[in-house]
Amino acid sequence: MGFITIILLSFGVAMDAFAVSVTNGLCYKKFRRKEAFISAFTLGLFQAVMPVIGYLISSSFLETISYLDHWIALFLLSSIGVNMIAEGIKTYRNPDNFCKTDIFTRKLLLTQGIATSIDALAIGISFAVMGTNITLAVSCIGSITFFCSLFGSFLGKKFDFLLKEKAEIFGGSILLFIGFRIFIEHMFF
Numbered sequence: 001m002g003f004i005t006i007i008l009l010s011f012g013v014a015m016d017a018f019a020v021s022v023t024n025g026l027c028y029k030k031f032r033r034k035e036a037f038i039s040a041f042t043l044g045l046f047q048a049v050m051p052v053i054g055y056l057i058s059s060s061f062l063e064t065i066s067y068l069d070h071w072i073a074l075f076l077l078s079s080i081g082v083n084m085i086a087e088g089i090k091t092y093r094n095p096d097n098f099c100k101t102d103i104f105t106r107k108l109l110l111t112q113g114i115a116t117s118i119d120a121l122a123i124g125i126s127f128a129v130m131g132t133n134i135t136l137a138v139s140c141i142g143s144i145t146f147f148c149s150l151f152g153s154f155l156g157k158k159f160d161f162l163l164k165e166k167a168e169i170f171g172g173s174i175l176l177f178i179g180f181r182i183f184i185e186h187m188f189f
Contacts, residue, residue, distance in 0.1 A: 001127070005178060007140060008177075010137075013141055015084065015170060015172070017047060017117075017145045018145075019152070020115075021039060021150070021151075021156060022152040025154060031153065031156075036150055037150065039112075040145075043112065043146070044149060046114065050117040051123055051124030051127055058128040068129075070187060074183040081177075083172070084119075
């Protein structure tokens with residue numbers, strides 16, 4: 001996987017965390033700079049650690065599945081992308097369910113970190129199958145997620161929730177594009 005693809009993938013994966021950060025900035029009254037930095041750090045950390053876990057798990061049976069690498073990448077990235085697009089559309093259609101509470105807690109932050117990084121775990125499996133430089137990939141994913149989350153927190157404080165569902169739809173579209181690109185490259189080139 002090339003550097004540009006890793007950067008695009010990092011932005012695609014970061015869109016869930018970005019959308020959550022916009023929501024946090026919007027919904028929580030006492031969500032200030034300190035909370036924004038802690039949230040961005042936590043989300044970036046989870047997004048960086050989960051691909052490593054997926055990579056390590058899948059490395060143990062890599063030889064068995066290596067001939068299916070393009071199919072696995074297509075399936076995982078497309079599934080994640082379609083799910084992100086569906087969530088964005090659901091939020092767009094039901095904006096009343098947007099803010100359910102106005103208290104930001106550590107438990108909520110950990111839940112958000114895990115929930116937004118499950119897709120990164122699956123992408124880590126793709127990294128092992130594709131022979132991707134895991135150090136470069138997780139560094140990009142973690143840092144891009146951190147900055148996108150920080151930016152999203154501040155946007156959430158400034159704007160209405162116009163961004164959340166668009167971020168998820170955009171991120172999902174990027175992941176779909178990358179999944180099909182990998183599949184096409186391996187099948188036809």
